[in-house]
Amino acid sequence: MPGHSSPFVVDNRQARRLLLHLQGLGQPPHRRQSPAQLYATIVGLGFVQVDSIQWLERAQHMILLARNQTYRPADVRCLLERDRQLFEGWTHDAAIIPSAFYPYWRHRFDRQHQRLHDRFVKWQGRGFMDHCQALLELIADRGALRARDLERPERQGPQPMWQWHDGKAALEFLWRTGRLAIAGRDGFQKIYDLSERVIHRRDFEARCDRAGFVDWACRSALARLGFGSAADIARYWDLLSIEEVRDWLGRQNTHGVMPVKIQAADGSAPRTLHGRADVEALVESQSRLPRRLRALSPFDPVVRDRRRLQWLFNFHYRIEIYVPPAKREYGYYVFPLLDTDRFTGRIDMRARRRDRTLEVRRLWWEPGARSTPARLRRLDSELHRQARHAGLSRIEWLA
Numbered sequence: 001m002p003g004h005s006s007p008f009v010v011d012n013r014q015a016r017r018l019l020l021h022l023q024g025l026g027q028p029p030h031r032r033q034s035p036a037q038l039y040a041t042i043v044g045l046g047f048v049q050v051d052s053i054q055w056l057e058r059a060q061h062m063i064l065l066a067r068n069q070t071y072r073p074a075d076v077r078c079l080l081e082r083d084r085q086l087f088e089g090w091t092h093d094a095a096i097i098p099s100a101f102y103p104y105w106r107h108r109f110d111r112q113h114q115r116l117h118d119r120f121v122k123w124q125g126r127g128f129m130d131h132c133q134a135l136l137e138l139i140a141d142r143g144a145l146r147a148r149d150l151e152r153p154e155r156q157g158p159q160p161m162w163q164w165h166d167g168k169a170a171l172e173f174l175w176r177t178g179r180l181a182i183a184g185r186d187g188f189q190k191i192y193d194l195s196e197r198v199i200h201r202r203d204f205e206a207r208c209d210r211a212g213f214v215d216w217a218c219r220s221a222l223a224r225l226g227f228g229s230a231a232d233i234a235r236y237w238d239l240l241s242i243e244e245v246r247d248w249l250g251r252q253n254t255h256g257v258m259p260v261k262i263q264a265a266d267g268s269a270p271r272t273l274h275g276r277a278d279v280e281a282l283v284e285s286q287s288r289l290p291r292r293l294r295a296l297s298p299f300d301p302v303v304r305d306r307r308r309l310q311w312l313f314n315f316h317y318r319i320e321i322y323v324p325p326a327k328r329e330y331g332y333y334v335f336p337l338l339d340t341d342r343f344t345g346r347i348d349m350r351a352r353r354r355d356r357t358l359e360v361r362r363l364w365w366e367p368g369a370r371s372t373p374a375r376l377r378r379l380d381s382e383l384h385r386q387a388r389h390a391g392l393s394r395i396e397w398l399a
Helices: 011-021 033-046 059-067 073-082 099-124 128-142 164-176 202-206 209-223 230-237 242-249 281-284 307-315 373-389
Strands: 008-009 086-090 096-099 181-186 189-194 258-262 271-275 293-295 334-341 342-352 357-365 392-396
Touching: 008 011, 008 271, 011 209, 011 281, 033 059, 033 073, 033 096, 033 242, 059 258, 059 293, 059 373, 073 181, 086 099, 086 271, 096 099, 096 281, 099 128, 099 164, 099 357, 128 164, 164 181, 189 342, 202 230, 202 373, 209 230, 209 242, 230 242, 242 334, 258 281, 258 307, 271 392, 293 342, 293 373, 334 373, 357 373, 373 392
Parallel strands: 008 258, 357 392
Antiparallel strands: 086 096, 181 189, 258 271, 293 334, 334 342, 342 357
């Protein structure tokens, strides 16, 4: 790396703790959280992934609960639907994103339009873009709607306004390319409206040129990672290609990026990566992490990058919802267990809402992680936190 001599060496424990602090897991988890503090947490993460599966609780709520046990889902809904400080967009998947980032997402919308146009037209037929234009005009005239609103009541005849999949495809295309935005949700169904009626005016009208967008995307990803390869930086937001990140890093003397050597946890060789300019000061000043065991969502930002998780924490994890039952190693929806700064196990649990029970099916400890009385007490505390948050009143162990 030009402009620097030997890299700053960070041992594995320091690296793990630095990442966990930067990902919002270093703050006192029991301190009462105001909506403004919740917003600051989401800005610090950059985005919070949204998922429809409610095996225990939906991903966005588990991610935010892991960082503060006083988290209230109503607060994030207000930030989204009333205050318009957040919007629903797309990173690797659907996510909640600070609206202040909307000018950067315009670049993603442009790229997505180029990528998705031919794919959707091939899938839906040559008239697809006409459907999209008609749908925009309908929403402009009649207001926000859901996908199911595109179907006529039976009394008006058997034919839908559009074929349902045509209308749903058009709504999704227009959302992912920025013409529509999510105004709210009915249950978990998206309510679509024109973007200019959803996004706060100051954020909708703001613009950022291409160079500023690339600089922000690289710099902000590295700020949240602490250190990483070009691929790590590109994967964080999924806004840029690896080549674009490498080009930015090639001009690193103007960006204040420094080389760091990170010790791996999985027995592989240390890795020389790109670090924040202040990484040395961050490592030296970081405080202790809360002594707490947390069940993380499979979509938690600490877990999401499986390759980084493997070499940094020596924890192999994958979600097995798409794996045939006979081939699953653990289970359909198994939660990683983070104990302070180590992944010490995983747990198969789900909400049985009909009798308000948290059903624990099975628990696995990682090699070297003993089920000591203190660890079991921390696990029990976490299960009670999860049960309370999901509105459950009892815990039942099946094995």
